Amino acid sequence: MFKVENIRKDFPILSRQVNGKPLVYFDNAATSQTPQQVIDVIVNYYSNYNANIHRGVHALSQEATDLYEQARYKIQAHFNAKHAHEIIYTSGTTHGINLVANGFSALLKKGDEIIVSALEHHSNIVPWQMLCERTGANLKVIPMNQNGELEIKAFETLLNQNTKLVFVNHISNALGTINPIDHIIKKAHEVGAAVLVDGAQSSPHIKPDVQALDVDFYVVSAHKMCGPTGVGVLYGKEDWLNKLPPYQGGGEMIAEVTFEKTTYAALPHKFEAGTPNICGGIAFGAAIDYMNAVGFDAIAAYEHELLEYATNKLLEIEGLKIYGTSRHKTSVISFNLEGIHPYDVGTILDKLGVAVRTGHHCAQPIMDYFKIPGTVRASFAFYNTKSEIDILVEGVKKAKMMLS
Structure with missing residues (x-):
């Protein structure tokens, strides 16, 4: 009870x-508070497991790696992603959106259209404006009404064969409106467009099933879900993540490096350059455990x-x-x-x-x-x-x- x-x-x-x-x-829509159970995990990490992951043969590195990857599996199960490698660790929702926007720079051309909603956080507006400036694509906006709801009929008229991407938040951070993303995703897919859903505000309140939604990308932040700041995840369908080029270059995201040519690692490491927020990822898994227990x-x-x-x-x-x-x-x-x-x-x-x-x-x-x-x-x-x-x-x- x-x-x-x-x-x-x-x-x-x-x-x-x-x-x-x-x-x-x-002020929970900005940042939720953190339970002692998650705080204990953070303290335990720095007290007992603090080491860089994936690269070390020593015990601390292997233990930290296991905890970090176990958290990825917890996140996969929570959002019902088909594969663990479809879960990309990020610094938060904004990072995930920018990762996708940067990747589509290589896929869009002048005259393509992308659609965003009038209810978006700036993080789900500005990266797409920047994408349009880089590619020559056109940005269209789904209008809203006085109740703070999206005009879905207007959205349907915006869709056409030039529509390549649709971006919408699951829940508005400013108004609390729950958007009909299942309908939006279905209609966008009918014209061949991909859909990214900003789940920063929905993930603390509901349990999205990314496979049931058939969404192409879904982004969240741990600090909205009783976890620490500075960590989040991007879910992306495997096919889409394979199409997108890496967002950053560096360690961990490579398969082989020579001065003549570099080849990239497989998913998820292709998008996880550099030393990650190891403790944050582990604590995110603990936060999801806590919320599911409630x-x-x-x-x-x-x-x-x-x-x-x-x-x-x-x-x-x-x-x-x-x-x-x-x-x-x-x-x-x-x-x-x-x-x-x-x-x-x-x-x-x-x-x-x-x-x-x-x-x-x-x-x-x-x-x-x-x-x-x-x-x-x-x-x-x-x-x-x-x-x-x-x-x-x-x-x-x-x-x-x-x-x-």
Whole structure:
């Protein structure tokens, strides 16, 4: 049975105070907190296994290599990739997107078209703009509506035989909207286009099955999933990963090097140049173990309960507007108080120990669509509580009283 009181004991940071108040951490869409079980794995690595991997014959190197590759298998199983070598370690979602964008520089030509959605994080906009500048391809945008949902009919009209790539986030970091990626993938494949899904915001809340989705590329970050910063993975179908050229040159990604010619290693090492974040990869595996032990069905149900509770409580405040009202959304609420800048609200909440994110959330086109400078974003995780939401609501009321 899901007991949030027991789960909270796993997260040491939740017991600290900020500005003399108990910490209420509602910035989970930016970075989730880390349970003691994962912290222990990190400490254990540096205490007992710290060595470079794949290259050493000594015991420490072999032990570290085994742990690192075991984590790859855990990640493969979690996302249901067909092969472990389809899991490429990266520094995070942004790295994975740039790796794919760089690879397609060799595959696109002038007149080709790529499609991105209006709901994207800057990390899933800028690399494709750079790709278009390099190749002469054209960037098309799936529009959104006032509910923060994609206009799927408009997307279908954008698709044609020139469409080579489609990029969309699974869940919007700014609004919490859950996009119909299964339909998007199916329609894109009908015209022969590849699809990359940004799973940074979905992976903490649901358990994507990349084979069932038939997605070509899927990217995630460990720090959204109770893991450490600086590590993530790119899933790519084997055929696509074999088509793409290496992203970086260096050690580990080579088969043979001479001054006349270099040949590249097989997957996954072809894309993993240099010394990786070994501890990060091992800890990512531990974080996935932890979240699966809690259970993603239980996480989804509890977080939906938090979302509904917070939405109803916040909407009782006169002059408060929520942005992103899709029927299909996750535990993110972006809002503003009429006539008050979101930064000012966030500053007052911080004084009360409540951590929220303010600004455009690296999704400036969304803010431009709503004609606002930004929002206050409260994002909930499975270790948050309704009593913490009550503290948030009282803090927003106080901010309104002080700033109106």
